Amino acid sequence: MTERNRYPGYDVLVKRHSPSWNEATRRVMDARLGVPREPRFLSRIEWDTLVAICDRIIPQPKNRPPVPLAAYIDQKLKADARNGFRNAALPPQRAAWQIGLAAFEVEAHQLHGKAFHHLTTAQQDDLLRRVESGRIDAPAWGDLDAALFFSEHIMGDIIAAYYAHPTSWNEIGFGGPASPRGYVRMRNNRRDPWEPVEAGPGEEARVGRENRRVR
Amino acid sequence: MYDNPLTTPRATHGRAPDVFHPGGWVPMREYPQREAVDFVVIGTGAGGGPLLARLAERGYSVIGFDAGPYFRPLEDFASDETSQSQLFWTDERLVDGANPLKMGANNSGRAVGGSTVHYAMVSLRFRPEWFRSRTLLGYGADWPLDWREMWHYYARAERDLAIAGPVSYPWGPKRPRYPYRAHEINGAAEVLARGAEAMGYQWSETPLATVSAPRGDSPSCVYRGFCRVGCATNAKQSQLVTYIPRALAAGAEIRDMAMVGRIAVDAAGRACGVHYHRNGAWHFQAARNVIVAGYAIETPRLLLNSATDRFRNGLANSSGLVGRYLMTQSNQAVYGVMDDMVRWNKGPPSLTITEHWNYNDRKDFHGGYCWMAQGPLPVEWSAAMSTSRRLWGAALREKMGDYNHQVGLKMVGEMLPHLDNRVTLADETDRYGLPIARVTYSWHDNDKAMIQHALGEMQRSLELVGVRDLWRQENDTNHLAGTARMGFDRETSVVDADCRSWDIPNLWICDGSVFPTTGGVNPSLTITALALRTADRICVQARTGEMRK
Numbered sequence: 001m002t003e004r005n006r007y008p009g010y011d012v013l014v015k016r017h018s019p020s021w022n023e024a025t026r027r028v029m030d031a032r033l034g035v036p037r038e039p040r041f042l043s044r045i046e047w048d049t050l051v052a053i054c055d056r057i058i059p060q061p062k063n064r065p066p067v068p069l070a071a072y073i074d075q076k077l078k079a080d081a082r083n084g085f086r087n088a089a090l091p092p093q094r095a096a097w098q099i100g101l102a103a104f105e106v107e108a109h110q111l112h113g114k115a116f117h118h119l120t121t122a123q124q125d126d127l128l129r130r131v132e133s134g135r136i137d138a139p140a141w142g143d144l145d146a147a148l149f150f151s152e153h154i155m156g157d158i159i160a161a162y163y164a165h166p167t168s169w170n171e172i173g174f175g176g177p178a179s180p181r182g183y184v185r186m187r188n189n190r191r192d193p194w195e196p197v198e199a200g201p202g203e204e205a206r207v208g209r210e211n212r213r214v215r
Numbered sequence: 216m217y218d219n220p221l222t223t224p225r226a227t228h229g230r231a232p233d234v235f236h237p238g239g240w241v242p243m244r245e246y247p248q249r250e251a252v253d254f255v256v257i258g259t260g261a262g263g264g265p266l267l268a269r270l271a272e273r274g275y276s277v278i279g280f281d282a283g284p285y286f287r288p289l290e291d292f293a294s295d296e297t298s299q300s301q302l303f304w305t306d307e308r309l310v311d312g313a314n315p316l317k318m319g320a321n322n323s324g325r326a327v328g329g330s331t332v333h334y335a336m337v338s339l340r341f342r343p344e345w346f347r348s349r350t351l352l353g354y355g356a357d358w359p360l361d362w363r364e365m366w367h368y369y370a371r372a373e374r375d376l377a378i379a380g381p382v383s384y385p386w387g388p389k390r391p392r393y394p395y396r397a398h399e400i401n402g403a404a405e406v407l408a409r410g411a412e413a414m415g416y417q418w419s420e421t422p423l424a425t426v427s428a429p430r431g432d433s434p435s436c437v438y439r440g441f442c443r444v445g446c447a448t449n450a451k452q453s454q455l456v457t458y459i460p461r462a463l464a465a466g467a468e469i470r471d472m473a474m475v476g477r478i479a480v481d482a483a484g485r486a487c488g489v490h491y492h493r494n495g496a497w498h499f500q501a502a503r504n505v506i507v508a509g510y511a512i513e514t515p516r517l518l519l520n521s522a523t524d525r526f527r528n529g530l531a532n533s534s535g536l537v538g539r540y541l542m543t544q545s546n547q548a549v550y551g552v553m554d555d556m557v558r559w560n561k562g563p564p565s566l567t568i569t570e571h572w573n574y575n576d577r578k579d580f581h582g583g584y585c586w587m588a589q590g591p592l593p594v595e596w597s598a599a600m601s602t603s604r605r606l607w608g609a610a611l612r613e614k615m616g617d618y619n620h621q622v623g624l625k626m627v628g629e630m631l632p633h634l635d636n637r638v639t640l641a642d643e644t645d646r647y648g649l650p651i652a653r654v655t656y657s658w659h660d661n662d663k664a665m666i667q668h669a670l671g672e673m674q675r676s677l678e679l680v681g682v683r684d685l686w687r688q689e690n691d692t693n694h695l696a697g698t699a700r701m702g703f704d705r706e707t708s709v710v711d712a713d714c715r716s717w718d719i720p721n722l723w724i725c726d727g728s729v730f731p732t733t734g735g736v737n738p739s740l741t742i743t744a745l746a747l748r749t750a751d752r753i754c755v756q757a758r759t760g761e762m763r764k
């Protein structure tokens with residue numbers, strides 16, 4: 001399946017040494033791009049389930065390196081970096097994730113006799129929707145409010161990890177880091193030369209050439 | 216090697232970071248712990264910052280404590296939403312009630328300068344009637360303050376923060392010209408303007424605390440649009456680059472990475488110092504007076520955590536109202552798509568505003584609201600989209616592709632004070648062993664009526680200018696207030712008009728928590744004005760001998 005590429009040729013990382021990136025930004029983005037691709041907090045089983053869930057929450061095209069979403073969740077759990085608040089109906093995030101991932105496994109085995117990551121994508125989506133709406137069976141959920149876990153963590157954490165990655169910025173045409181240069185042209189349909197051009201249908205080749213000059 | 220301000224205090228050994236020069240330092244006076252200083256100020260945000268500067272400038276010995284780091288914006292701030300969550304208070308707080316609050320980004324800071332380091336810089340005055348909303352408008356509670364006096368302090372705050380605003384502001388009584396010219400508006404802000412005009416409402420450039428021309432060591436704003444995760448150029452006139460440097464120059468000390476866990480009270484029932492955690496150990500700082508400026512969660516938490524045998528329900532709490540009447544502001548939005556290439560992330564996020572419904576009383580609910588243009592960055596935007604529209608999977612990625620065509624309007628609305636919206640202590644403890652806050656919040660009928668009214672108005676405004684694919688973000692809230700309200704007597708309030716607690720004469724509370732009502736505008740300028748007034752009142756009381764009573 002090929003999907004429309006709205007900003008062909010645009011790569012926000014090209015601006016790494018431009019006046020749009022300061023040293024703090026380079027330091028942070030190097031760490032983000034260098035995230036270890038294997039679990040350091042979660043168990044192997046939890047990790048496999050998480051990778052499969054991430055693939056459904058943010059399905060990624062095959063023609064580019066994937067954003068390692070599970071790695072960012074694992075990193076967040078390892079550091080126990082929290083959001084500053086917790087719904088009183090949920091346990092702390094590490095426990096919430098561990099209970100939740102285990103419960104996904106139990107549900108998958110009960111419904112299909114297989115691990116979650118071995119289900120078809122349709123089966124995975126169906127199970128995710130059940131959890132999203134709180135239609136769950138397994139006692140494995142215990143006191144964990146499944147719907148709340150889905151919105152706060154499954155959606156909240158995974159989606160935030162994706163849109164914090166330069167690959168997603170290329171996809172949506174976000175200018176990305178912008179200090180100290182900032183922007184000059186503030187009005188509609190005005191583009192600074194360090195912002196990408198959007199391609200209409202059939203314009204991909206020409207726009208791709210233009211976007212390769214964005215820096 | 217990068218010195219990490221989150222692990223090691225920077226304001227030590229007689230110097231504090233010079234926020235304007237990479238690697239630079241400014242001299243800082245230091246006070247011995249055992250000798251009582253005139254004032255300890257807990258919190259260095261919109262309340263604490265002006266107090267530190269003004270009290271130090273009047274010759275008092277003052278120490279400002281902050282639980283957070285002393286950032287150097289030029290060196291520490293990346294253009295990045297995720298890593299810049301280092302500016303938010305991310306220690307756990309429990310939230311419950313019918314409408315649990317989201318904490319963190321929108322409503323709390325943990326840094327020298329407080330949440331002004333990451334605020335949207337919107338600097339608005341209250342409508343005068345809000346200071347007497349019970350008497351004049353029939354809801355909430357009156358403030359024990361005269362709006363004309365506040366008008367004077369607003370003007371001073373606007374000068375101190377070099378607010379960039381329009382030549383004449385359309386609403387409210389006359390005010391002086393804003394010190395700096397208004398910022399150029401972006402495409403997203405123009406949509407608000409055209410939508411307001413289509414409805415026959417007035418609009419204005421939003422008065423903002425980011426400079427539109429150089430000011431001292433602050434360069435003109437470069438419109439990078441990462442304001443809400445910290446300004447990396449120092450154009451933003453946060454406390455960190457305004458009142459705090461003034462305070463240091465006048466002889467104040469700042470103790471960064473210093474979490475105050477308890478206010479000590481002597482045998483006479485007066486505050487005598489603070490127990491604080493810094494560099495891995497607990498310390499005690501003696502003080503003749505204590506001012507709490509930790510905002511609507513940490514202020515009541517500290518007062519409650521400071522309970523003694525004599526003050527069993529916490530300090531300053533004979534009324535039982537510490538932690539009560541918590542208010543947030545409704546922050547609902549309507550978003551949509553335009554054919555134009557808008558790129559709403561360019562420039563400060565809220566460049567235009569209409570306060571129409573703050574000043575018009577022909578409505579079937581109490582309180583007011585404004586709405587402003589929007590320009591969220593991708594992480595925040597994806598969270599709004601995915602939670603409000605229940606989007607994930609391919610559908611979410613598809614809709615996110617419209618990022619550069621997106622526009623939106625977001626309200627800041629006045630929620631009314633209710634006794635049962637409150638901050639209490641939970642059983643869980645934090646990294647210092649202190650009980651964490653439980654924040655309980657439920658919307659009431661008036662709040663819901665206002666939200667629906669605002670959503671309808673904002674939607675109509677966008678429809679009138681041809682924005683399509685409209686949808687509503689129904690669940691967002693932002694700024695906080697209440698929990699240590701000021702009032703006319705000790706039975707129905709925690710502090711008096713001077714922000715001085717009724718129970719303990721040398722204990723002040725000066726931040727958003729003293730607000731009896733929260734108004735329909737962002738609170739920071741009012742907090743700043745209130746702090747400037749409080750500093751003046753303290754000086755007057757010291758001169759007349761009232762301080763010793």
